[in-house]
Amino acid sequence: MNTSTSSFRRVVIAGGGTAGWMMAALMSKLLGKQLDIKLIESEEIGTVGVGEATIPALTTFHELLGISEAEFMAATNATFKLGINFEGWKAIGENYFHSFGTTGTDHWSAGFQHFWLKGRAAGIAKEYAAYNPETVAAFANRFAHVPNHRLNYAYHLDAGRYAKYLRAMSERFGVQRIEGKIAAVLQDGPQGRDGDITALQMQDGSRIDGDLFIDCTGFRSLLLGETLGVGYEDWSYWLPCDRAVAVQTASVREAWPYTRAIAHPFGWQWRIPLQNRVGNGLVYSSKQLSDADAPEVLKRHVEGELLIQPRVLKFTPGQRAKVWERNCIAVGLASGFVEPLESTSIHLIQRAAIRLMQTFPAGGVQPADRDEFNQQSRRELEHIRDFIVLHYHVNERTDSDLWKHVREMDLPPTLRHRIELFRESGRVFRPSDELFAENSWIQVMMGQGVSPQRYHPVADLMGAPELKNFLGDIEVRVSRTVGGLPGHQAYVEQLCAPY
Numbered sequence: 001m002n003t004s005t006s007s008f009r010r011v012v013i014a015g016g017g018t019a020g021w022m023m024a025a026l027m028s029k030l031l032g033k034q035l036d037i038k039l040i041e042s043e044e045i046g047t048v049g050v051g052e053a054t055i056p057a058l059t060t061f062h063e064l065l066g067i068s069e070a071e072f073m074a075a076t077n078a079t080f081k082l083g084i085n086f087e088g089w090k091a092i093g094e095n096y097f098h099s100f101g102t103t104g105t106d107h108w109s110a111g112f113q114h115f116w117l118k119g120r121a122a123g124i125a126k127e128y129a130a131y132n133p134e135t136v137a138a139f140a141n142r143f144a145h146v147p148n149h150r151l152n153y154a155y156h157l158d159a160g161r162y163a164k165y166l167r168a169m170s171e172r173f174g175v176q177r178i179e180g181k182i183a184a185v186l187q188d189g190p191q192g193r194d195g196d197i198t199a200l201q202m203q204d205g206s207r208i209d210g211d212l213f214i215d216c217t218g219f220r221s222l223l224l225g226e227t228l229g230v231g232y233e234d235w236s237y238w239l240p241c242d243r244a245v246a247v248q249t250a251s252v253r254e255a256w257p258y259t260r261a262i263a264h265p266f267g268w269q270w271r272i273p274l275q276n277r278v279g280n281g282l283v284y285s286s287k288q289l290s291d292a293d294a295p296e297v298l299k300r301h302v303e304g305e306l307l308i309q310p311r312v313l314k315f316t317p318g319q320r321a322k323v324w325e326r327n328c329i330a331v332g333l334a335s336g337f338v339e340p341l342e343s344t345s346i347h348l349i350q351r352a353a354i355r356l357m358q359t360f361p362a363g364g365v366q367p368a369d370r371d372e373f374n375q376q377s378r379r380e381l382e383h384i385r386d387f388i389v390l391h392y393h394v395n396e397r398t399d400s401d402l403w404k405h406v407r408e409m410d411l412p413p414t415l416r417h418r419i420e421l422f423r424e425s426g427r428v429f430r431p432s433d434e435l436f437a438e439n440s441w442i443q444v445m446m447g448q449g450v451s452p453q454r455y456h457p458v459a460d461l462m463g464a465p466e467l468k469n470f471l472g473d474i475e476v477r478v479s480r481t482v483g484g485l486p487g488h489q490a491y492v493e494q495l496c497a498p499y
């Protein structure tokens with residue numbers, strides 16, 4: 001059995017956006033002594049410059065890297081995020097919150113939603129969100145780390161500063177950064193084509209040799225897509241938005257601990273509050289809004305002074321047919337992209353980094369490792385796609401062809417089944433490898449207006465007075481927890497003050 005890494009130790013990461021530096025950081029922290037890791041990036045080309053809302057799993061990534069939360073937050077102007085407020089998604093004027101936390105208390109045979117559905121039918125339940133501490137804290141603009149009632153949270157962060165922070169860490173762990181443009185990708189097949197990648201030829205004539213190449217070159221996918229010719233599966237039938245325009249504005253109020261996702265006839269808008277500024281953008285369908293008009297429309301929908309000029313980005317939602325081909329693995333935008341409605345792209349980079357550590361091809365690429373990596377990556381993104389499509393599909397908006405199309409379109413069968421099951425019986429089951437848990441699906445399905453016809457009979461074991469006490473106790477617990485929290489902005493400032 002060969003367990004040595006010596007035969008396959010030169011790793012070249014092409015690209016230094018969030019994907020490149022997250023890969024570099026984890027790989028160098030874990031295997032830095034065994035590997036020779038180089039990262040190439042071009043200041044002239046730059047990065048996509050967006051990607052500022054995250055999900056709670058990022059805290060695990062930071063634990064693996066040994067990152068101090070306060071230091072990281074100070075370095076990236078980060079704030080806490082307790083969930084996303086979806087405004088106007090079901091219908092104009094109707095909002096709901098997708099929080100990261102748990103709602104109420106489950107019974108082993110049936111989730112809390114069944115008890116709540118019974119309580120609502122009996123007229124004794126408040127709105128579903130009243131039983132979720134994260135939602136109540138978000139709207140009260142409060143946050144703290146509470147030992148007994150830990151709020152489940154993620155961060156809003158400055159993407160550019162985050163890449164710099166991870167870069168400094170990776171360089172400490174031995175990663176060598178190379179500045180410059182990749183001019184050609186060299187292969188070992190006949191006439192230098194159709195084989196494994198052997199080296200990247202830089203514009204200045206130098207050559208970077210490697211055994212394993214990580215393609216983090218963004219939407220262009222220079223290695224996996226352009227060079228190895230791995231195709232792209234287009235999901236724009238289900239996700240018709242194909243453009244984004246982004247801009248940063250100065251803060252005009254305290255940073256609230258949640259992302260806003262505001263629906264519009266042409267798509268939707270994000271607002272992400274950092275300590276010092278707000279990240280804003282529109283995600284839109286080019287059939288509904290022109291690239292020429294989009295920046296002006298965005299400017300009309302932001303508050304505060306513009307800190308940069310709006311920038312339009314084009315994308316095709318979907319994924320590469322394989323993310324690992326030969327000795328090249330694509331990570332980040334190079335591997336595929338589903339619009340940032342649930343802030344999942346940075347998480348997918350984290351998952352790819354961890355997966356590569358679990359399947360690292362120490363003795364050379366093994367087809368079984370590669371196939372496993374590809375299958376896991378595919379399933380992961382398809383689950384996320386279904387969840388995002390859910391937000392669009394179940395809507396009552398009548399103000400554009402976009403909303404009509406997504407309401408009437410054929411669904412992926414996996415998603416159709418999920419919705420039918422919930423509508424009939426209030427049940428949700430989570431495949432073991434799926435990112436979004438039951439409570440996420442329930443909040444979004446009910447928020448979008450999928451109303452279960454029945455609840456689980458176990459809820460009938462409680463009579464009305466008992467159910468009233470049960471719901472009342474949860475509500476009191478939630479308001480006590482939130483009532484004891486400080487204001488979010490004040491808490492962040494105090495946490496970051498030593499840095």
Ligand code: FAD
Nearest residue numbers: 015016017019047048051053182218244332333340345346
């Ligand atoms: P990029 O940032 O594009 O980096 C590419 C790198 O490759 C750069 O360093 C570039 O210089 C280098 N490069 C390219 N070609 C060459 C070459 N020839 N030679 C040398 N270097 C080269 N994700 C979230 O998790 N949350 C969000 O809220 C979120 N919002 C988003 C909003 C929008 C509109 C978009 C488009 C994406 C969003 N994402 C979000 C996704 C997130 O931005 C990306 O997943 C993340 O930034 C990673 O990007 P990347 O590193 O793959 O690519």
